[in-house]
Amino acid sequence: MSTGTPATQMLKKAKVAFRTHEYDFVAGQHQIGLHAAEAVGLPPERVLKTLMIEVDGKPACAVIPSDASLSMKRVAAALGGKSAAMMDTAKAERLTGYHKGGISPFGQRKRCPTVIEQAALAHEEVVINGGKRGLMVMLSPKDAVEVIGATVAGVCAEE
Template identity: 55%
Template sequence: MSRSTPATLALDRAGVAYTLATYDYDPGADRIGLQAAEALGAPPAEVLKTLIVKADGKPACVVLASDREVSMKKLASALGAKTAEMAAPADAERITGYRVGGVSPFGQKKHLPTVIDAASAALSQAYVNGGQRGLQVRLAPSDMVRLLGATVAPIAV
């Protein structure tokens, strides 16, 4: 497994402190984020998942705890949109340049508006995908907010 991905390169360029963790990715897992948390031995609230959505038809990125779901109504409001829905997996891959299960909020092909759930943003440290299936970066969510220019809002249910 390569430890150099567009995500880690973006973090390096920005001077963000992080550590890498790897785990055995299970492509058959019902919930990829929860499988990652279990494999890492970390609480699900500290292993964040990255989702690609469409808000009023435009792509956006969402980051929240792996054991939580997104309120599309709250998300749309945070993005200043009328509606929000999950992007199709093929669209998420095309938009980000990453494979589903390895989507990172960093180093995507195009910078997307990003919303990070308020509870996740308040953590001192968390894992987020490092741009490859089975690769996680552990960092301060405050660095994620700053680097991505993310909106912080209570979007989880």
């Protein structure tokens, strides 16, 4: 299968139902998640972006709608920490085994605590990166939470 990645392999091994969506990834996009939402033809609140962060200096992952911003204060609290910051791109790529624009919360090289925005669970299906640029997986957000053992919390910044 040409779309086999550690992410899709993890989902298959866990017997999670999912479908893949491929699109033409355009390098240099400022907001990769919004580009992906437009490319797959879904509203941005159903296309979730994966952000690698550090909470109290330790690696963590946040999965939020592509049109939202992450609240560092809320994500730190959700993961039991005091402070959070975005992880350096090179470090995120080394830690996950994926490239920027293709980072998935599934099948990461080194598993880390993950939080998924609670609003995502209002949808029957969401789309999350499948482990390479231009590959998305569509699945139940509840399955996503279960397979990665994610915390569910309101971690988006209020607009």
